[in-house]
Amino acid sequence: MTAEPSWDFYRSFLTVLRHGSLSAAARELGLTQPTIGRHIDALEEAVGAELFIRSSNGLLPTDMALDLRPYAETLATTAAALLRTASSQRGKVEGTVRISASEVIGIEVLPPIIADLQEAYPGLQVELSASDALEDLMNREADIAVRMAEPRQDALLVRRVGDIPLGFHAHRRYLERHGTPQTMAELAGHRLIGFDRQTAYIRMMLKLYPVAEQLAYAFRTSSHLAHYTAIRAGIGIGVCQTGLARPNPDLVHILADEFEIPLGTWVVMHESLKTSPRCRVAFDALVNGLLNYIRSCRETRV
Amino acid sequence: MTAEPSWDFYRSFLTVLRHGSLSAAARELGLTQPTIGRHIDALEEAVGAELFIRSSNGLLPTDMALDLRPYAETLATTAAALLRTASSQRGKVEGTVRISASEVIGIEVLPPIIADLQEAYPGLQVELSASDALEDLMNREADIAVRMAEPRQDALLVRRVGDIPLGFHAHRRYLERHGTPQTMAELAGHRLIGFDRQTAYIRMMLKLYPVAEQLAYAFRTSSHLAHYTAIRAGIGIGVCQTGLARPNPDLVHILADEFEIPLGTWVVMHESLKTSPRCRVAFDALVNGLLNYIRSCRETRV
DNA sequence: CGGCGGTCATGTATTTATGTATAGCGGCGG
DNA sequence: CCGCCGCTATACATAAATACATGACCGCCG
Numbered sequence: 001m002t003a004e005p006s007w008d009f010y011r012s013f014l015t016v017l018r019h020g021s022l023s024a025a026a027r028e029l030g031l032t033q034p035t036i037g038r039h040i041d042a043l044e045e046a047v048g049a050e051l052f053i054r055s056s057n058g059l060l061p062t063d064m065a066l067d068l069r070p071y072a073e074t075l076a077t078t079a080a081a082l083l084r085t086a087s088s089q090r091g092k093v094e095g096t097v098r099i100s101a102s103e104v105i106g107i108e109v110l111p112p113i114i115a116d117l118q119e120a121y122p123g124l125q126v127e128l129s130a131s132d133a134l135e136d137l138m139n140r141e142a143d144i145a146v147r148m149a150e151p152r153q154d155a156l157l158v159r160r161v162g163d164i165p166l167g168f169h170a171h172r173r174y175l176e177r178h179g180t181p182q183t184m185a186e187l188a189g190h191r192l193i194g195f196d197r198q199t200a201y202i203r204m205m206l207k208l209y210p211v212a213e214q215l216a217y218a219f220r221t222s223s224h225l226a227h228y229t230a231i232r233a234g235i236g237i238g239v240c241q242t243g244l245a246r247p248n249p250d251l252v253h254i255l256a257d258e259f260e261i262p263l264g265t266w267v268v269m270h271e272s273l274k275t276s277p278r279c280r281v282a283f284d285a286l287v288n289g290l291l292n293y294i295r296s297c298r299e300t301r302v
Numbered sequence: 303m304t305a306e307p308s309w310d311f312y313r314s315f316l317t318v319l320r321h322g323s324l325s326a327a328a329r330e331l332g333l334t335q336p337t338i339g340r341h342i343d344a345l346e347e348a349v350g351a352e353l354f355i356r357s358s359n360g361l362l363p364t365d366m367a368l369d370l371r372p373y374a375e376t377l378a379t380t381a382a383a384l385l386r387t388a389s390s391q392r393g394k395v396e397g398t399v400r401i402s403a404s405e406v407i408g409i410e411v412l413p414p415i416i417a418d419l420q421e422a423y424p425g426l427q428v429e430l431s432a433s434d435a436l437e438d439l440m441n442r443e444a445d446i447a448v449r450m451a452e453p454r455q456d457a458l459l460v461r462r463v464g465d466i467p468l469g470f471h472a473h474r475r476y477l478e479r480h481g482t483p484q485t486m487a488e489l490a491g492h493r494l495i496g497f498d499r500q501t502a503y504i505r506m507m508l509k510l511y512p513v514a515e516q517l518a519y520a521f522r523t524s525s526h527l528a529h530y531t532a533i534r535a536g537i538g539i540g541v542c543q544t545g546l547a548r549p550n551p552d553l554v555h556i557l558a559d560e561f562e563i564p565l566g567t568w569v570v571m572h573e574s575l576k577t578s579p580r581c582r583v584a585f586d587a588l589v590n591g592l593l594n595y596i597r598s599c600r601e602t603r604v
Numbered sequence: 605c606g607g608c609g610g611t612c613a614t615g616t617a618t619t620t621a622t623g624t625a626t627a628g629c630g631g632c633g634g
Numbered sequence: 635c636c637g638c639c640g641c642t643a644t645a646c647a648t649a650a651a652t653a654c655a656t657g658a659c660c661g662c663c664g
Contacts, residue, residue, distance in 0.1 A: 007309035047388035062577040071384035082373035086349035
């Protein structure tokens with residue numbers, strides 16, 4: 001290791017990892033294939049190890065390359081965060097804001113809210129990371145996050161928007177065939193949709209309704225989104241946000257009076273971003289949009 | 303933001319922040335002051351804001367620059383961590399590699415090669431399966447195999463190392479008693495060592511030298527290893543690898559000019575293992591070791 | 605089996621970035 | 635006040651990185 005390698009090599013390295021070939025990486029970065037190839041050569045020289053096995057249909061990363069990948073990813077997210085920070089301070093509401101939310105929220109709830117936001121501010125770019133793996137606000141992997149648990153960090157600007165109510169739902173078709181349970185006890189005879197693993201709200205459900213533990217589940221999935229899809233497909237009775245089911249005339253809320261889980265919801269932003277117009281605007285839009293959404297959950301169906 | 307700025311600009315930026323002047327940063331990075339100045343210019347252009355107030359005795363960071371500093375620090379520590387990880391991983395070849403070879407190769411040829419390999423990589427465990435029943439690489443009964451026939455499987459990484467020459471040999475003691483045959487025809491009167499069953503190289507021998515079929519064999523065994531041992535014991539004249547006999551002063555190569563069978567040799571590894579350092583290292587060692595071995599077969603005896 | 609689309613490797617020309625040399629500015633101390 | 639030493643900015647020559655063009659290889663498909 002004579003001199004530190006150019007940091008650009010790390011970018012090329014990561015892009016090759018992501019795309020699997022020098023050519024694809026070159027297209028991504030607006031460079032050419034020989035250039036990327038030389039970057040990889042130089043980096044291999046610098047670290048003194050082989051990073052890729054070259055073949056005629058792409059590059060295969062070595063174990064070493066896979067070990068280094070997380071660092072390269074961190075470099076990329078940090079560089080992106082730096083740029084976002086820089087551009088966020090320019091008074092106007094434009095540029096990119098990165099929002100992190102759970103899968104269900106990100107896919108089913110946020111899109112209309114974001115649509116309104118972008119209607120109001122056409123120059124605003126939104127990046128939505130819909131994943132149940134939560135991103136780190138402190139390192140600015142995201143600018144704003146919608147969280148289902150109360151954040152404990154101090155340097156965060158936190159706004160609680162209320163409780164999203166969860167309830168048992170099933171497709172009308174399923175109920176026509178199997179009947180509609182009128183009491184919790186009657187659930188026992190039904191095809192139930194359950195979860196693969198314990199998440200926070202599962203634990204809350206078991207605490208509130210210990211009986212759930214003894215139920216037999218006909219279908220299990222680890223994805224909340226797949227769970228919701230299973231309900232819509234008529235597989236059986238499952239738990240989902242009442243606000244999601246309400247607009248869909250085929251979905252029926254079951255045991256509404258006997259069973260409800262409140263899902264506490266927070267919108268969170270890094271303290272230092274509150275002076276950034278674009279982040280403030282997005283933060284406010286998320287808060288108001290989620291407040292409306294929660295309100296709609298409570299309304300009786302039209 | 304037209305194109306993403308070079309990540310090297312971040313490094314220059316951070317170094318200027320740390321040292322307070324372009325010149326000092328240039329010294330630190332092994333660059334020159336105009337270069338660092340251009341990097342800062344370019345970065346300011348890219349983020350669209352002034353990062354430093356230039357004065358004749360140094361650069362004064364703006365608030366923006368101070369806001370960006372934490373990200374730049376993260377970049378630096380991450381880049382350093384990446385390099386450290388790389389250097390700590392380098393040369394970390396350890397674990398077990400399972401090698402499959404024929405009995406003769408496994409017992410007579412490979413041990414010195416494996417000894418060198420383990421000398422170079424003390425953490426490497428080698429399992430040697432020396433058997434003429436060939437193990438299935440596809441099912442990973444072995445990681446690497448030395449084969450005497452060209453493999454046809456697709457997902458294998460194959461390297462042909464050349465032909466191992468076979469020839470007639472006998473112990474000096476035997477020849478002193480029975481004389482040394484000078485022509486193929488003279489073999490007829492000798493005690494010959496033969497094989498119990500037809501193997502691939504027997505068929506090749508019969509094809510190249512049909513006369514062998516009519517010879518009378520005084521001793522037969524189904525094991526190539528026992529065959530070789532029989533030669534060394536002075537039972538008679540048999541076929542073995544010239545490279546095995548050469549270092550042994552008691553063994554004499556007979557009819558060297560009239561008779562030779564080339565035994566094609568391949569080193570084979572499952573495709574998916576080529577990114578594993580220990581398998582790569584072992585593979586390369588086998589290839590080189592066998593190339594040397596084959597070269598030694600051709601040399602005239604000292 | 606031959607064309608096609610994809611890949612990587614290599615050699616050459618050109619653009620780009622860098623180094624060198626120099627000029628100008630400001631502070632500091634004799 | 636002047637000389638010295640640090641800094642930045644600029645102009646020009648040089649070195650380095652890049653793009654371009656080409657060739658070879660592999661898998662795919664009609």
